[in-house]
Amino acid sequence: MNDSILVKGARLHNLKNVTLAVPKNKLVVLTGLSGSGKSTLALDTLHKEGQRQYLESLGMVTGFLSRPEVDSITGLSPSISVDQHLTNRSPRSTVGTVTEVFTYLRVLWARIGHRPCPACGRNTPPAYHVSGDEVWDDESAGGEPDETPRAGPTVPCPHCGTPIPEMGMAHFSFNKPAGACPTCTGLGTVHQADLRRLIDHERSVAAGAVHGWHPSVVERNTAILQAAGRHYGFAFEADQPVKTLGAAQYDLLLHGVDSPEFRRHFPGAAPPTTVAHGRFEGAVTNLLRRYADRIEDAGYREKIERFLVNETCPDCQARACAPRAGASPSPGSASSRPRACRSASSPHGSTRCRGASPPKSGSSPTPSSPTCTNACAGWSTSVSGT
Ligand SMILES: [Zn+2]
Ligand SMILES: [Zn+2]
Secondary structure (H helix, E strand, O other): OOOEEEEEEEOOOOOOOEEEEEEOOOOOOOOOOOOOOHHHHHHHHHHHHHHHHHHHHOOOOOOOOOOOOOOEEEOOOOOOOOOOOOOOOOOOOOHHHHHOHHHHHHHHHHHHEEEEOOOOOOEEOOOOOOOOOOOOOOOOOOOOOOOOOOOOOEEEOOOOOOEEEOOOHHHHOOOOOOOEOOOOOOOOEEEEEOHHHHEOOOOEOOOOOEOOOOHHHHHHHHHHHHHHHHHHOOOOOOOOEHHHOOHHHHHHHHHOOOOHHHHOOOOOOOOOOOOOOOOOOOHHHHHHHHHHHOOOOHHHHHHHHOOEEEEEOOOOOOOOEOHHHHHOOEEOOOOOOOOOHHHHHOHHHHHHOOOOOOOOOOOOOOOEOHHHHHHHHHHHHHHHHO
């Protein structure tokens, strides 16, 4: 009884006196012909009755809500509904933001969260004097966090007196600058280049080793790479398979003259000032930049995504919240973290941060990005040694 929802005699629309048990804590799929009553059962019967029972359990008058045509439904929990017509494909949109459950959770955390004082580390109780005119901070799903975090009002730590920022709803949102992890801007994942897909290490640059480079681009970039080599005093071997390139050449090709990966080979040397003189951006750097520049363009994004892997953000481990916000507030507890802004509200988030180890892409043992400088450097050395 407790592990299923029992529906008896549902008769709305096309439902012909349907009686069934829906198991709880399972992903349950209703299938059937168009018009057979799937939505009527799920939304107009189960969800509607769930809402009615929930309001009733709070002691609210529900006379204005019509009961669905059904003999009885037992075992229902308060429910949320996400309908099929969601057009927002933004990764910032989650079940929590769409249903606004997340907004209420943030109110709760902001009002009653305990947190450690950043100076003395001792537990500070919730600041109850949050001003009544606090802006109701709606979680708009979509769009980038565009406001810059402001230094808000502070409250003194009750133990050491250090002023600490008053908690606000924005501190708990991965979609607001105050609350988002700066590394992944609140997405919980970072994109990194999939080197196995981007580069054919058996080929030379001149023969098209970098996938996605049009022949005219190959010619142009080869000239820039060779100019860069001359600037730094080495010969860029555009006719040799990429796997035989030395570490400096490889880092130049991938990361470009401005990258720490390449600059470590020539500390102190000023990079070329013009493209003609070898100011090469780097195949990976260029890819990630183009992706970021056109993040709103779904078609373009998909074209580039075949060269990318999505990795759990190394700084927030997919929690998507800024460290301070993530470390602080847990209703009633100073030590435990809130169940992570993101994973608490998002099926994506909980998938991303399941377990301690980030998901590995089978095809890319060494994704490249500024966050894995060491791994990449190590790999490029081993490649050049083969
Ligand atoms: Zn303190
Ligand atoms: Zn992050």
